[in-house]
Amino acid sequence: MTDQILTVSTVVAAGSATTRDEAIREAGELLVTAGAVTPAYVDAMLEREGSVSTYMGNYLAIPHGTNEAKDAITRSALSLVRYSQPIDWNGDEVRFAVGIAGLNNEHLEILSKIAIVFSDEDEVQKLIDAADANELFTLLEEVNAE
Incomplete structure (x- = not known):
């Protein structure tokens, strides 16, 4: 599996989007x-979002491409954008x-x-309270472990 699925550079602590589609673009x-x-x-x-919602519960959405878009992927990766105001x-x-x-x-x-992380409300609260992208990354770094 790809070693660094999530990196500090793909974590944003204060997203700028205000709509669902803007948030999808920002993560993408x-x-x-x-x-x-x-x-x-x-x-x-x-x-994909137009055909099925990627909302997962506990303030989490996981937008991803359609099966037809597999050719547009060069390596496995994850991005995370946190919003101060709910979208x-x-x-x-x-x-x-x-x-x-x-x-x-691999996804x-x-x-x-x-x-697993987002099923625990205490963990979600830690992510909401995290000071910056580095702290968010540290809280989620386990997704990189094999």
Whole structure:
């Protein structure tokens, strides 16, 4: 599996988006900047959201591309954007947009690790309270472990 799925450079402590689609773009652009996906993948993330919501509960959404966008992925990666004000995600409140791109189904393992963290309300509160991107990264660094 790719060693560094999540890096400090793909964590943003204060996202600027105010809408669901802006949040998807913000999470997706971090993946593009990291060299993990092409810009076409961001479009596929928006397309996926149009057909099925990626809201997971506990303030978390995990936008990702469609199966047809697999060719736009160059390596597995994760981005995380935290919002100080909840974003309306089809009627649900989202404070964390986790963009995900996975090669060879690596994203399934990553998704399970993220789900475990976000299933614990105390852990979610720690993420909400984290001072900056470095602290967020430290709290989520275990997603990189094999």
